[in-house]
Amino acid sequence: MSLTGLYVGKADSLRTLFSELKRLGYVVIGYRVVDGVLRLGELNSFDEFAQDVEDVQSPGRYLLVNGSFYRHGPDSPKRFLYPPNLTLFMVSNDWIVSIPEYEKHNFAFFGLKPCDLASIKVLDKILLGVDEYYTSLRRSLVLIVENCISPGGTCFCSTMNTGPRARDSFDLAYTKLNDRLVLEAGSELGLKLLNLLEVEPIDDATYERFRTVMRNASEKARSGFELNGLPEGLELHIESKIYKEVAEKCLGCANCNMVCPTCFCFDILDVPLINGSAKRVRVWDGCLNFTYGQVAGGHFRPDLWARYRHFVLHKFAYWIKQFGTYGCVGCGRCITWCPTGIDLRETVKKILMGG
Amino acid sequence: MSKHMANLIPLKALITHVKTETRNVKTYYVKLPNGVEPPKPGQFNMLYVHGVGEVPISVSDLDEKSRVVAHTVRFVGSVTKTFELIREGDVIGFRGPYGIGWPMDAIVGKDIVLIAGGIGLPPLRPVIREVARNRSAYGKLIILYGTRTVEDLLFTYEYDYYKSIPNTEFYVTVDKPSESWRSNVGVVTNLIKHVNIDPSKSYAFVCGPEMMMKSAAQELLEKGFKMNKIYLSLERRMKCGVGLCGHCQMGPYFVCKHGPVFPLWFISKYFWVDQI
Numbered sequence: 001m002s003l004t005g006l007y008v009g010k011a012d013s014l015r016t017l018f019s020e021l022k023r024l025g026y027v028v029i030g031y032r033v034v035d036g037v038l039r040l041g042e043l044n045s046f047d048e049f050a051q052d053v054e055d056v057q058s059p060g061r062y063l064l065v066n067g068s069f070y071r072h073g074p075d076s077p078k079r080f081l082y083p084p085n086l087t088l089f090m091v092s093n094d095w096i097v098s099i100p101e102y103e104k105h106n107f108a109f110f111g112l113k114p115c116d117l118a119s120i121k122v123l124d125k126i127l128l129g130v131d132e133y134y135t136s137l138r139r140s141l142v143l144i145v146e147n148c149i150s151p152g153g154t155c156f157c158s159t160m161n162t163g164p165r166a167r168d169s170f171d172l173a174y175t176k177l178n179d180r181l182v183l184e185a186g187s188e189l190g191l192k193l194l195n196l197l198e199v200e201p202i203d204d205a206t207y208e209r210f211r212t213v214m215r216n217a218s219e220k221a222r223s224g225f226e227l228n229g230l231p232e233g234l235e236l237h238i239e240s241k242i243y244k245e246v247a248e249k250c251l252g253c254a255n256c257n258m259v260c261p262t263c264f265c266f267d268i269l270d271v272p273l274i275n276g277s278a279k280r281v282r283v284w285d286g287c288l289n290f291t292y293g294q295v296a297g298g299h300f301r302p303d304l305w306a307r308y309r310h311f312v313l314h315k316f317a318y319w320i321k322q323f324g325t326y327g328c329v330g331c332g333r334c335i336t337w338c339p340t341g342i343d344l345r346e347t348v349k350k351i352l353m354g355g
Numbered sequence: 356m357s358k359h360m361a362n363l364i365p366l367k368a369l370i371t372h373v374k375t376e377t378r379n380v381k382t383y384y385v386k387l388p389n390g391v392e393p394p395k396p397g398q399f400n401m402l403y404v405h406g407v408g409e410v411p412i413s414v415s416d417l418d419e420k421s422r423v424v425a426h427t428v429r430f431v432g433s434v435t436k437t438f439e440l441i442r443e444g445d446v447i448g449f450r451g452p453y454g455i456g457w458p459m460d461a462i463v464g465k466d467i468v469l470i471a472g473g474i475g476l477p478p479l480r481p482v483i484r485e486v487a488r489n490r491s492a493y494g495k496l497i498i499l500y501g502t503r504t505v506e507d508l509l510f511t512y513e514y515d516y517y518k519s520i521p522n523t524e525f526y527v528t529v530d531k532p533s534e535s536w537r538s539n540v541g542v543v544t545n546l547i548k549h550v551n552i553d554p555s556k557s558y559a560f561v562c563g564p565e566m567m568m569k570s571a572a573q574e575l576l577e578k579g580f581k582m583n584k585i586y587l588s589l590e591r592r593m594k595c596g597v598g599l600c601g602h603c604q605m606g607p608y609f610v611c612k613h614g615p616v617f618p619l620w621f622i623s624k625y626f627w628v629d630q631i
Contacts, residue, residue: 088363091405095367095446130599238628265601268363268594272406280363285594285602292602295592296432298564306630310604318607
């Protein structure tokens with residue numbers, strides 16, 4: 001929740017904010033342009049922070065062009081808080097177990113969109129207090145969120161109630177209104193940061209402008225289905241033929257799982273080393289992968305449609321039962337990064353219509 | 356040590372004995388590491404072969420006094436195939452016990468029918484042991500066991516003992532009999548309709564391949580068993596055993612921690628759905 005109400009400042013306040021986070025010793029993580037894609041990474045200077053670009057997203061398509069506003073790339077905070085490849089421990093050949101010393105980071109995400117903020121709230125319900133690697137990073141995490149004034153072609157945060165405006169759980173949220181910023185603090189730290197900036201309480205005209213921009217953004221991020229009745233609607237159609245129809249286009253590549261900011265499944269690799277010891281590595285896995293449901297001498301989901309169904313039902317039905325929240329934040333990454341452009345919004349809509 | 360990672364760290368455990376069961380099945384007797392609570396019937400442990408991998412194996416016997424736990428392993432997967440090389444005196448990695456086992460309290464004073472297919476007998480063997488040990492605490496015990504061939508039958512050296520347990524019936528069947536086979540032929544679920552049992556005061560425990568369990572559950576329902584008296588031990592891919600890695604999901608349930616033993620009423624919404 002906002003602690004301060006809304007303030008207005010100059011656009012270059014972001015530079016001040018960035019410098020202050022650096023000065024406080026944070027590893028600042030934000031989007032940079034790498035090989036024509038927005039990638040999340042450590043920003044050494046504010047100039048590395050992607051600006052003047054826009055990501056054009058549609059099912060199966062991603063293109064970076066010149067522009068003034070972007071949403072996101074394939075990376076989400078999950079990449080840093082729950083890394084794709086983490087050595088859990090080593091076992092020597094005489095069975096001495098050693099745990100690697102992980103570098104202690106104070107991360108500050110800079111310019112994260114509300115959907116990705118929401119994804120951290122989802123991961124909290126699964127990993128906080130359970131996975132110490134996550135928990136330790138999360139405790140010192142700073143979240144500078146940019147409200148989404150122009151959702152992209154695959155976005156549906158309005159439907160998932162996760163955006164386009166961040167409502168809580170951030171330190172500082174900002175909204176770009178041409179050459180000005182609307183700012184609000186959501187934590188003590190956010191309040192301190194806000195106090196460093198040249199800001200003034202929002203005036204009526206700017207407030208109206210802000211409201212209009214957010215309302216229009218909200219209209220752009222609807223999916224065509226509603227949350228009301230969604231989990232039960234999907235479960236009642238658990239035998240829907242739509243899964244088979246849609247999966248005709250599915251390659252089983254698990255891109256959707258990998259770019260999803262909340263997919264938490266992992267595989268365990270036990271790797272023998274040349275000196276006779278072995279290490280155990282945790283790597284991301286996904287339910288669309290063939291081996292995910294495979295056991296010795298059998299397979300519980302040999303068909304792609306069944307694996308795709310598990311993905312859909314997990315996100316919108318099972319997750320509620322397991323963790324009390326949806327597993328989808330409406331970021332649209334699984335739609336954009338699907339090589340064949342399978343549109344989750346369309347699947348859900350068709351199933352709810354009784355297909 | 357992190358909670359998450361501690362969960363996934365195997366403890367060193369000694370193999371006290373290896374018993375050959377069939378051409379591709381052996382039973383490994385593992386001394387429980389200090390501090391580990393003894394498993395209950397129907398629970399499983401994660402067994403780790405150094406540098407190779409880890410597999411969930413259910414408990415097929417337990418000696419409380421010596422703290423030695425039996426795991427009956429069939430060599431079918433990339434990890435279990437390496438079990439063939441394990442000998443008495445070797446060291447293995449151990450995590451567990453995990454999951455919810457058979458409802459031993461519920462069956463006190465009741466008749467019990469155990470239905471096992473193939474490698475599904477080992478998880479039920481501790482139930483047989485418990486009933487035999489406290490014979491008067493339970494009603495009639497009926498054991499139905501089936502395998503594909505005669506060579507696949509497990510624990511054949513115990514069958515006379517099973518039959519000698521008072522108030523116990525033991526029926527065995529094979530799909531493909533040998534010439535010398537003089538007992539039942541066909542799938543084990545065919546036997547269900549022939550057994551003499553009163554569903555209103557009985558429990559059924561089922562463990563075997565999923566197709567066999569579906570058909571067993573169907574037969575039991577037709578025989579008059581209610582869904583809350585039918586318990587099934589499910590199999591799924593499991594990498595963590597503690598409800599984190601996601602692989603074992605059956606509908607919204609993590610088989611490793613919500614199961615592996617489930618009453619049918621609990622999972623009935625999902626159990627019958629193809630490839631759920």
